[in-house]
Amino acid sequence: MEAVKGPLxxxxxxxxxxxPEKDAALSRYDAMLAALDSRIDAAMKEGLPPDEYPxxxxxxxxxxxxxxxxxxxxxVGGQP
Numbered sequence: 001m002e003a004v005k006g007p008l009x010x011x012x013x014x015x016x017x018x019x020p021e022k023d024a025a026l027s028r029y030d031a032m033l034a035a036l037d038s039r040i041d042a043a044m045k046e047g048l049p050p051d052e053y054p055x056x057x058x059x060x061x062x063x064x065x066x067x068x069x070x071x072x073x074x075x076v077g078g079q080p
Contacts, residue, residue, distance in 0.1 A: 017073045026074045033067045 016025040040060045048056055 014073060017070070022074050026070065029070055030067060033063055033070065037063050037067075 013025075013029065016022070017029070019025070037060065040056055040063065044053070044056050044060075
């Protein structure tokens, strides 16, 4: 049952980003990702164990990519 909730949630987000309130949705989701970016930066500045640092860097890169995909989804959301 848990596997079904994940994809449905992503579809809900995609529909929200393509809908009439897409600017508000973009703002809300981007704020979440920006907050995550700030938390990653803070953790990296405070110092991480050596084995955690590469994972934090990868998470930061993934977060940047997620923000780009978010904007792209809104930009092309109304197009077939």
